[in-house]
Amino acid sequence: MRDSDTKDLELTRTLAAPGEPFVWLTAMGLALGLIMVVGLLGVIVANGLPVFWPSKIVEVHLKPGVKNPLPNSGDTLTGELVQTREKRIPVLSATGDKIEDQTEIQIFVGNKDVNGSGFAFLNNTDIASLSEPRGIYRLERMEYGIAFAYPKSLQLADGTSVPANSPAFTQTLARLDAESAARRSEIEKIEKHDIGAINSRITQLRAKGKGSPESLKEIAALDADYQLLAAKARELRAIQAAAALIYTTPNGIERRLPVGELVAFNLPNTLDFTQKLGLFFHNIWNFLSLDPREANTEGGIFPAIFGTFVMTLLMSLAVVPFGVVAAIYLREYARQGLAVRAVRIAVNNLAGVPSIVFGVFGLGFFVYFVGASIDSTFFGEYLPTPTFGTGGILWAAATLALMTVPVVIVATEEALAAVPRGMREGSLSCGASKWQTIQRIILPASLPGILTGLILAMARGAGEVAPLMLVGVVKLAPSLPIDGAFPFVHLERKFMHLGFHIYDLGFQSPDSEAAKPMVFATTLLLILLVVVLNLAAILIREKLRKRYATGAF
Amino acid sequence: MPPVLSKPTEQPMETTVNTTTEGRPDFISIRDFSFFYGKKQALFDISLDIPERQVTAFIGPSGCGKSTLLRNLNRMNDLIDGIRHSGDIVVNGRSIYDPHIEVISLRKRVGMVFQKSNPFPKSIYENVVYPLRVSGQNKKSVLDETVERSLQGAALWDEVKDRLHESGLSLSGGQMQRLCIARAIANRPEILLMDEPCSALDPIATVKVEELIRELKQEFTIVIVTHNMQQATRCSDRTAFFYLGKLVEFDETPKIFSNPAQKQTEDYITGRFG
Ligand SMILES: Nc1ncnc2c1ncn2[C@@H]1O[C@H](COP(=O)(O)OP(=O)(O)O)[C@@H](O)[C@H]1O
Ligand SMILES: [Mg+2]
Numbered sequence: 001m002r003d004s005d006t007k008d009l010e011l012t013r014t015l016a017a018p019g020e021p022f023v024w025l026t027a028m029g030l031a032l033g034l035i036m037v038v039g040l041l042g043v044i045v046a047n048g049l050p051v052f053w054p055s056k057i058v059e060v061h062l063k064p065g066v067k068n069p070l071p072n073s074g075d076t077l078t079g080e081l082v083q084t085r086e087k088r089i090p091v092l093s094a095t096g097d098k099i100e101d102q103t104e105i106q107i108f109v110g111n112k113d114v115n116g117s118g119f120a121f122l123n124n125t126d127i128a129s130l131s132e133p134r135g136i137y138r139l140e141r142m143e144y145g146i147a148f149a150y151p152k153s154l155q156l157a158d159g160t161s162v163p164a165n166s167p168a169f170t171q172t173l174a175r176l177d178a179e180s181a182a183r184r185s186e187i188e189k190i191e192k193h194d195i196g197a198i199n200s201r202i203t204q205l206r207a208k209g210k211g212s213p214e215s216l217k218e219i220a221a222l223d224a225d226y227q228l229l230a231a232k233a234r235e236l237r238a239i240q241a242a243a244a245l246i247y248t249t250p251n252g253i254e255r256r257l258p259v260g261e262l263v264a265f266n267l268p269n270t271l272d273f274t275q276k277l278g279l280f281f282h283n284i285w286n287f288l289s290l291d292p293r294e295a296n297t298e299g300g301i302f303p304a305i306f307g308t309f310v311m312t313l314l315m316s317l318a319v320v321p322f323g324v325v326a327a328i329y330l331r332e333y334a335r336q337g338l339a340v341r342a343v344r345i346a347v348n349n350l351a352g353v354p355s356i357v358f359g360v361f362g363l364g365f366f367v368y369f370v371g372a373s374i375d376s377t378f379f380g381e382y383l384p385t386p387t388f389g390t391g392g393i394l395w396a397a398a399t400l401a402l403m404t405v406p407v408v409i410v411a412t413e414e415a416l417a418a419v420p421r422g423m424r425e426g427s428l429s430c431g432a433s434k435w436q437t438i439q440r441i442i443l444p445a446s447l448p449g450i451l452t453g454l455i456l457a458m459a460r461g462a463g464e465v466a467p468l469m470l471v472g473v474v475k476l477a478p479s480l481p482i483d484g485a486f487p488f489v490h491l492e493r494k495f496m497h498l499g500f501h502i503y504d505l506g507f508q509s510p511d512s513e514a515a516k517p518m519v520f521a522t523t524l525l526l527i528l529l530v531v532v533l534n535l536a537a538i539l540i541r542e543k544l545r546k547r548y549a550t551g552a553f
Numbered sequence: 554m555p556p557v558l559s560k561p562t563e564q565p566m567e568t569t570v571n572t573t574t575e576g577r578p579d580f581i582s583i584r585d586f587s588f589f590y591g592k593k594q595a596l597f598d599i600s601l602d603i604p605e606r607q608v609t610a611f612i613g614p615s616g617c618g619k620s621t622l623l624r625n626l627n628r629m630n631d632l633i634d635g636i637r638h639s640g641d642i643v644v645n646g647r648s649i650y651d652p653h654i655e656v657i658s659l660r661k662r663v664g665m666v667f668q669k670s671n672p673f674p675k676s677i678y679e680n681v682v683y684p685l686r687v688s689g690q691n692k693k694s695v696l697d698e699t700v701e702r703s704l705q706g707a708a709l710w711d712e713v714k715d716r717l718h719e720s721g722l723s724l725s726g727g728q729m730q731r732l733c734i735a736r737a738i739a740n741r742p743e744i745l746l747m748d749e750p751c752s753a754l755d756p757i758a759t760v761k762v763e764e765l766i767r768e769l770k771q772e773f774t775i776v777i778v779t780h781n782m783q784q785a786t787r788c789s790d791r792t793a794f795f796y797l798g799k800l801v802e803f804d805e806t807p808k809i810f811s812n813p814a815q816k817q818t819e820d821y822i823t824g825r826f827g
Contacts, residue, residue, distance in 0.1 A: 422669055423673065426673065429664070429665035430736065430737075431657050431687060432684075436687045441673055547674065547720075
């Protein structure tokens with residue numbers, strides 16, 4: 001009796017089991033997704049972060065008879081090891097046999113002004129030995145990128161010179177470097193800010209003054225100011241060029257580097273761990289805070305970070321009111337029927353339209369129609385130079401807002417529907433009108449849901465590139481969309497964007513090998529920026545959730 | 554199909570203020586009222602006079618239409634799609650379906666307490682003054698005075714007077730329901746509708762709310778839906794028994810419970826069904 005009972009039980013259990021494999025299947029799906037995400041992030045971090053870590057400089061000694069890829073360099077070659085990789089096209093030995101070791105080494109040799117290219121490739125088998133010269137300097141320059149150098153002397157402005165082997169040499173070089181950095185920012189202030197302000201005022205006077213005597217007088221006064229400032233800048237530039245560092249490149253060519261051209265210097269092979277760590281963070285900080293140089297392959301990416309940030313904020317400002325108002329109408333006022341359902345489907349499908357199409361629409365509608373109308377009404381004096389009638393940060397934000405509005409509408413509608421019926425009835429029974437109920441009870445209670453929509457919209461908008469290329473993003477923007485010049489917020493300006501920066505560096509750069517590390521670092525930063533923006537929104541949402549929690553009892 | 558449009562009453566407007574302690578016996582007058590959710594008829598020809606400043610209880614098995622009738626008294630059912638009615642409801646001599654009366658002004662005269670307490674996610678203070686705020690009253694002195702009076706009226710003042718600016722959701726279940734009562738009486742309505750106000754409360758909280766109901770009838774005309782027969786005997790003056798959408802019997806509460814005229818009523822109160 002007992003026995004057959006347990007048997008029955010077992011039988012039912014095995015019969016119920018067919019669902020079991022699906023548990024594994026779903027778990028595998030999740031695991032696969034996680035692996036891909038973690039893998040992607042891992043690749044980006046692993047390639048992006050080492051860019052900032054100071055690497056050693058090696059001197060490569062080639063085997064006799066091997067052709068040196070660098071001109072006039074004998075059998076040595078100096079630079080930073082970048083990577084070792086399998087050759088793309090296998091080489092054969094002189095006798096026609098296949099060689100075992102098919103690896104090649106990529107070396108960053110710098111000194112582009114002397115070597116022509118920044119990188120060299122060597123067959124692993126061609127290398128006799130490696131050494132690490134201690135006295136070699138790594139110079140970061142305003143132009144031509146990095147130089148690896150053996151300094152000879154410092155020529156000071158007063159004609160004296162400090163030889164490299166004197167004890168005061170490093171100290172003097174550091175002092176000159178700091179002074180030149182200070183002068184550089186002063187020159188920049190004069191040329192970009194002061195002269196920029198005068199120029200824009202003159203343009204304004206020329207356009208609006210229409211040659212009236214007062215305007216001509218003011219233009220003359222401004223012109224005098226301009227001459228003064230320009231003279232000051234010239235003077236500073238002359239000082240920048242007066243003192244110079246004399247050095248020889250590893251292949252023995254003597255060069256003169258004005259201190260004004262020197263950004264930073266160090267001795268990579270003498271650094272200890274703490275110094276390297278310090279330099280690592282210093283490099284990261286520079287990357288975050290400086291303007292780009294050398295076709296964006298050197299320097300920092302601050303304008304791109306700032307542009308992305310401001311554009312995303314503007315987009316949020318535009319998308320939230322628009323989406324929320326539309327959702328309120330759809331959910332609260334419109335009569336639920338076929339028409340509303342059709343609109344809802346259309347809105348959802350809008351989210352599937354390729355983003356480039358939104359770019360084209362933004363260009364046609366915002367730039368050429370709205371922008372041109374604004375220009376002809378308010379900025380007629382400047383025409384034919386467009387003000388709003390060309391791509392700019394405002395139109396980029398508006399285009400992305402249009403692209404992400406379905407997300408906000410859907411999320412808001414769901415949030416509105418989730419407000420308990422009791423809340424609405426409670427409010428209405430107090431004699432509140434429908435609008436009062438929406439405004440005072442329903443909207444606050446659905447704010448967390450609305451923020452969820454915003455988070456999704458931001459995540460999508462901040463990473464979008466294609467439509468921006470049509471409506472205002474540029475490779476190098478002369479000025480930021482928000483700065484110290486009146487009226488402080490310049491929505492008509494073109495801007496730089498991290499996503500576009502990645503595209504530009506990776507695929508449009510003249511030296512894509514040099515730009516590769518920057519691509520990873522920029523990608524890492526874009527991801528971090530999206531994470532930070534999202535975290536901010538999530539924190540606000542949690543706060544609101546606590547405040548407007550509607551769980552009774 | 555029965556006529557669904559309500560006709561404005563021919564009766565003249567009653568403006569006299571009742572000076573007698575008795576109050577008007579037909580303060581709320583429900584006349585041949587039928588109600589439909591779409592095709593489903595929920596109420597059948599109900600006629601009923603609810604006296605002023607007394608407690609009238611609606612009892613009956615669930616689904617018999619008590620809530621439906623109650624929610625018609627402040628036109629809360631207007632929110633539902635596809636409803637219609639015939640007959641009329643007259644409050645203090647004036648039809649609530651009078652096209653010249655706005656629903657909002659009707660609801661301002663009629664407070665409502667729901668089965669599931671529904672305080673807003675706002676402070677206790679803001680919960681109570683909500684009806685005033687939506688009427689455009691923002692004067693601090695008036696609001697302060699209202700908060701104290703209403704919370705005292707709802708027997709909650711002593712428990713919350715030191716934390717008026719904490720969230721209304723931080724209260725216990727019974728306190729929340731009394732907060733909802735305070736909110737319902739804040740704007741001094743004439744009528745207070747309560748739909749099973751104690752069904753989600755523990756016995757102690759229930760006793761408090763019942764005491765409160767007996768006190769509030771000095772000032773308000775109260776209509777209460779209840780499942781609980783003891784509750785009806787304890788706090789109501791008159792009781793209406795509904796069954797399957799029809800009014801079976803309506804009389805003085807003691808009479809209904811001691812000597813019902815109808816067999817169905819007797820079966821129900823003695824627990825033979827329901
Ligand atoms: N919103 C609604 N839509 C359709 N039918 C409803 C709705 N509300 C209530 N009903 C129906 O009306 C009848 C009366 O309901 P109700 O007044 O809530 O009963 P009670 O409060 O007495 O339990 C029930 O049969 C119920 O199913
Ligand atoms: Mg009910």
